[in-house]
Amino acid sequence: MNLTHLRVLEAVARHGSVTEAAKELHYSQPSVSHHLGRLEAATGARLVRRAGRGIRLTPEGELLxxxxxxxxxxxxxxxxxxAAQVGLRAGRVRVAGFQTIxxxxxxxxxxxxxxxxxxxxLNLVDVHPVEGLRMLRAGHVDIALVFRHADTPDEEEGFRLTHLLDDPLHLISREPDQRLEDHRDxxxxxxxxxxxxxxxTACERAGFSPRIAYSSDDLVLAQSLVAAGMGVAALPGLALQAHRTPSIHATEIAGSARQIFAVTYGEPPDPPATSALLEILEAVAQRGRGTVPPYAARH
Incomplete structure (x- = not known):
């Protein structure tokens, strides 16, 4: 007996037809019959018998x-x-993510x-979530790390989201225990x-539109401007974990959290290296959930 013969017998048993088994296995019908004959010769038992235009397995055939x-x-x-072990020994995983994560x-x-x-x-590239999803769809990366707010439109079909953590927004000021309303001017x-x-959006919920005097995505610059008394800012918690200017204060803005996801594309399962990193990202994010940056208050 060999594995090919057993696969042929198993396919014939499921379909009850040499023709259908041949289609599934991409064999010719004579080839399927040949394999059955070789299996009968190897076992010394009759495994199939004709039944009208089809065939049926004998009790010995059913057992085998x-x-x-x-x-x-x-x-x-x-x-x-x-294959998974080989993939984990010599695999590759490409990740697109935004700066703070x-x-x-x-x-x-x-x-x-x-x-x-x-x-x-492991390959990493620093891009905005929109570009990260574009790269993921095009096959240039295996995982895109993105954030979504409550009003963010759902991603297109084909994306699979793994929730990592919620990342609340913080008011950054030089004084402790500040509220958004304190800085309408x-x-x-x-x-x-x-x-x-x-x-x-958070400021508008508080009843005013913020006067944006400085425009920069640099979280160090934003905190430095606040520390120098030039204004206030709003930064997510991960930004404060990445860098924290000692002389500023952070107050969590209620209801402002963005959700952070690891996104993959296409039908599961993911390649072994991708699955391994996803599991690790979830574990690391779980340990960091609920972490409030130093000197931060909640309101």
Whole structure:
């Protein structure tokens, strides 16, 4: 007996037809009959018999077909496990992410990936989430790390989202325990139009439109301007974990959290290296959930 003969018998047993088994296995009908004949010769038992225009398995054939399913299942499972191990020893995973997650969650995850799977090559690129999703769809990366606000439109079909954490927005000022309403007349530091949207929305909920005097996506510059008394800003928690100017204060803005996801594309399963990094990212993010940057207050 060999595995090819057993696969033929198992396919014939499921379909009850040499013709259908041949289609599934991409064999000719004579080839299927030849394999059945070789299997009967090897076992010394009659395994099939004709029944009208089709065939049926004999009791001996049914017994062997049942065992064939078990054997094939175990061999296929072993093949998948072996491929996964090979992939984890010599795989590659490419990640597109935005600045604050690349400087906080990702380094710890990268270190854990390297320690557990030293053969996996990790490539990182710093891009805005919109560009990250575009790269993911085009096949240039395997994972896109993105953030979404409550009013963000759903991603297109084909994207699969793994929630990592919620990242609340913080009011950044020189005085502790400040509220948005306290700065309706202050100068504000805002990022690009896409990045400042959450800040503008939070201020509008508080009853005013912020006067944006300085425009920069540089989180160090934004905090430096606040520390110098030039205005106030609103930054997410991950930005404060990435860099914290000692002389500023951070107050969480209620209801402002953005959700951060690791996104993959296409039908599962993901390649072994991609799955390994996803699991590690989830674990690292879970440990960091709820972490409030130093000197931050909640309101």
């Amino acid at each position: 077909a049942q065992r064939a399913r078990e054997i094939i299942g175990r061999v296929d499972a072993a093949s998948v496990e072996l 690349l400087s906080t969650i990702v380094p710890e995850a990268a270190a854990a990936l390297s320690a557990s799977y030293p053969g996996i090559e 202050s100068a504000w530091v805002g990022g690009c139009e896409r990045c400042r949207a959450a800040m503008v």
